[in-house]
Amino acid sequence: MAAGGWTRREFLRGMVVTGAGLALGACAPKATPKPAKDKIVVGMSRPLSGPLAVVGDSAFRPVYETFVKEVNDAGGIHVEEYGKKLPIELLVYDDKSDVGTMTRLTEKLILEDKVDFLWPACGTSFIFAQAPLANKYGYVLITAEGGATTIKDMLPSLPYVFVTLSFSDWYQLPVLAQLLSKKGAKTAYIAYIADLHGIEYSGVAGIEFPKVGIEIIGLKSIPPDMKDLSPIIREAKAANPDVFCCFAYPDQVMPATALSMELDFNPKAWVGGPCVNFGFYQTTFGPAAEGVIGFTSFNPKQSDAARALAEKLYTGKPKEIQDYWGHPLYWAGLEVWKQAIEKAGSLDQAKIRDIIATERFQTVLGETWFEGGLLSKDCHTGEIGQWIKGEYEVIGPEKWATAEMVYPKPPWPKG
Amino acid sequence: MVTTIIEVVITGLLMGGLYALIAVGLSLQYGVARILNISHGEFIMLGGLTTWSLYTALGVNPLLSLAICGPLAFALGFVIHRTLFKRLLDTAASPGVFESNSMLAAFGLMFIIQNVALIAWGSEIRGYSYLTTPVHFLGTLFGANRLLTFGMALLIGLVFYLFLNLTRTGKAIRAAAQDPTTAGLMGVNINHMLALCFGLGAAMAGVGGVLISMCYPVHGVMGLEYTVIAIIVVVLGGLGSIPGSFMGGFILGLVGSIVTFLEPGLALVAYYVIFILLLLIRPTGLLGR
Numbered sequence: 001m002a003a004g005g006w007t008r009r010e011f012l013r014g015m016v017v018t019g020a021g022l023a024l025g026a027c028a029p030k031a032t033p034k035p036a037k038d039k040i041v042v043g044m045s046r047p048l049s050g051p052l053a054v055v056g057d058s059a060f061r062p063v064y065e066t067f068v069k070e071v072n073d074a075g076g077i078h079v080e081e082y083g084k085k086l087p088i089e090l091l092v093y094d095d096k097s098d099v100g101t102m103t104r105l106t107e108k109l110i111l112e113d114k115v116d117f118l119w120p121a122c123g124t125s126f127i128f129a130q131a132p133l134a135n136k137y138g139y140v141l142i143t144a145e146g147g148a149t150t151i152k153d154m155l156p157s158l159p160y161v162f163v164t165l166s167f168s169d170w171y172q173l174p175v176l177a178q179l180l181s182k183k184g185a186k187t188a189y190i191a192y193i194a195d196l197h198g199i200e201y202s203g204v205a206g207i208e209f210p211k212v213g214i215e216i217i218g219l220k221s222i223p224p225d226m227k228d229l230s231p232i233i234r235e236a237k238a239a240n241p242d243v244f245c246c247f248a249y250p251d252q253v254m255p256a257t258a259l260s261m262e263l264d265f266n267p268k269a270w271v272g273g274p275c276v277n278f279g280f281y282q283t284t285f286g287p288a289a290e291g292v293i294g295f296t297s298f299n300p301k302q303s304d305a306a307r308a309l310a311e312k313l314y315t316g317k318p319k320e321i322q323d324y325w326g327h328p329l330y331w332a333g334l335e336v337w338k339q340a341i342e343k344a345g346s347l348d349q350a351k352i353r354d355i356i357a358t359e360r361f362q363t364v365l366g367e368t369w370f371e372g373g374l375l376s377k378d379c380h381t382g383e384i385g386q387w388i389k390g391e392y393e394v395i396g397p398e399k400w401a402t403a404e405m406v407y408p409k410p411p412w413p414k415g
Numbered sequence: 416m417v418t419t420i421i422e423v424v425i426t427g428l429l430m431g432g433l434y435a436l437i438a439v440g441l442s443l444q445y446g447v448a449r450i451l452n453i454s455h456g457e458f459i460m461l462g463g464l465t466t467w468s469l470y471t472a473l474g475v476n477p478l479l480s481l482a483i484c485g486p487l488a489f490a491l492g493f494v495i496h497r498t499l500f501k502r503l504l505d506t507a508a509s510p511g512v513f514e515s516n517s518m519l520a521a522f523g524l525m526f527i528i529q530n531v532a533l534i535a536w537g538s539e540i541r542g543y544s545y546l547t548t549p550v551h552f553l554g555t556l557f558g559a560n561r562l563l564t565f566g567m568a569l570l571i572g573l574v575f576y577l578f579l580n581l582t583r584t585g586k587a588i589r590a591a592a593q594d595p596t597t598a599g600l601m602g603v604n605i606n607h608m609l610a611l612c613f614g615l616g617a618a619m620a621g622v623g624g625v626l627i628s629m630c631y632p633v634h635g636v637m638g639l640e641y642t643v644i645a646i647i648v649v650v651l652g653g654l655g656s657i658p659g660s661f662m663g664g665f666i667l668g669l670v671g672s673i674v675t676f677l678e679p680g681l682a683l684v685a686y687y688v689i690f691i692l693l694l695l696i697r698p699t700g701l702l703g704r
Binding site: 054194258259284 | 430529537548558560636640679
């Protein structure tokens with residue numbers, strides 16, 4: 001034993017004392033008074049890099065950044081329990097667009113960082129993986145980017161999970177099918193990315209299109225890493241469908257659009273998304289975006305609240321960041337979250353969950369409520385959008401339409 | 416049927432032209448300068464994003480961007496070799512140590528360049544329409560931009576080949592590739608040649624990025640996929656063999672196109688199958704020594 005080290009006896013004594021102290025500590029009653037709190041910490045695992053970073057950056061991010069700033073500029077969210085307003089502090093980790101990393105980071109946020117709230121990850125397969133985790137630890141999770149066709153049936157067993165975004169059979173593709181059949185579309189070719197998003201959309205289209213008499217004459221899955229989509233566009237062109245659907249992410253919908261121009265493939269309806277709904281689609285393709293169809297949920301023309309939100313999110317910013325599909329729904333989700341905390345007067349997840357599940361809220365969408373974990377489709381203010389004269393208009397359902405669907409789409413501009 | 420075959424083959428060759436250019440760049444860096452440059456794709460990304468910025472902000476024709484991005488990437492690569500890799504080379508005990516150290520340094524470089532690009536350009540996908548008009552060619556249709564890209568890739572490859580074979584510097588590069596020590600003893604300024612090769616490799620990547628941006632959208636994290644393809648092509652062609660890399664690019668492009676035509680999901684699988692078979696049957700590559 002080196003000089004200055006412990007003897008065995010000293011070491012053992014130390015161990016006994018430490019052990020006794022730990023045991024005592026464990027037996028001690030939990031501290032009852034609420035610790036002083038001066039902020040609400042919200043944790044997120046987001047794709048700051050990787051293929052989904054594009055979606056993350058253009059969809060939920062502009063919304064939550066604006067929302068947090070707005071709330072904090074007003075002093076924060078009033079929480080009765082603490083008798084004061086608490087500002088929001090964000091804790092964001094980069095999941096590198098990897099589902100596995102996202103689940104680890106989510107657990108870290110909950111178990112290690114002990115965040116007060118969880119805000120959602122980005123992407124269909126991501127919320128599919130994150131929802132059970134949030135539910136397991138009793139964290140309210142109001143999702144943003146991502147469809148829920150697959151997770152829908154599980155929602156009854158996931159009481160803490162609330163889905164805001166509209167998706168394939170809730171209620172987009174039924175509306176799209178109706179619109180197309182009304183204009184006389186008879187055939188469709190569907191290309192879809194080989195992940196949960198593509199599988200959900202192509203699957204639902206496979207059900208909804210034939211219902212209204214649109215025959216699916218081609219169905220091709222696109223691997224996520226495929227770069228040159230020309231074989232698919234060529235095959236679609238050879239099939240000569242009335243409708244071409246590209247259910248994939250921007251890194252493939254963008255080249256699919258360019259290739260359709262290059263190969264002079266101009267079906268009567270060109271549907272793509274998520275991608276077409278983003279402002280950058282229009283800024284990239286300019287006049288060629290005319291007539292291209294995507295998903296949406298609102299248009300600033302629809303109401304004063306919609307116009308106010310558009311001004312708040314987009315004034316003074318480039319058109320690229322616009323997203324008329326996700327932004328209003330995500331914003332409404334955050335409004336619900338804030339109002340539920342205020343109503344609960346506490347940061348208690350269970351109380352807040354009950355309020356979100358049962359009560360109605362006033363948001364940018366008007367009266368807003370959840371049904372069985374899904375944002376009621378009666379709250380949606382649009383499902384299908386189309387670029388018409390440089391504006392992303394709502395073309396369906398008719399009740400919310402701001403413009404009449406252009407069918408067939410104009411030819412691609414030359415040059 | 417004949418049309419389909421022509422389509423598949425030409426699609427493959429068009430893609431192959433780009434692969435070839437990128438791979439020749441990596442071949443210079445890996446084959447001659449002995450740096451497995453994991454950040455190769457980042458220079459492609461820089462070329463693509465710079466072209467996008469020049470085109471959308473200033474209306475600069477992407478073809479002109481070739482003349483801007485090439486020299487810029489060359490300068491960047493040259494300086495990086497002169498500062499970072501030169502020092503690693505001087506301090507490495509053996510060529511083996513240098514190869515592993517430089518690869519690790521290249522990894523770091525990849526993260527640095529990637530994150531600088533994410534700060535500068537954000538993570539949005541950047542694309543622009545340039546010559547997206549159909550051209551009738553052998554009874555089928557091709558985008559004018561793709562044909563132009565292919566032509567430029569071939570032209571650059573040819574010019575480089577002539578440079579390598581007809582000029583004194585080219586001779587020195589070939590000598591350095593064959594045996595750096597002996598070449599040094601014969602009066603070739605090895606450090607200068609290695610930096611030159613690294614810079615030229617970066618320039619090829621930058622120019623490749625310009626061409627890619629004409630056909631595909633570009634973004635901050637696109638680099639690594641191209642690096643992987645370039646590595647496969649370089650090994651396929653044979654380490655240090657520039658013509659081998661050039662040929663390898665076309666072979667990979669063709670295989671990719673054929674497999675994609677049959678089943679899109681298997682294209683990447685096919686690349687790796689080629690890679691594994693090659694390592695098993697002919698580890699030196701097609702034209703390797």
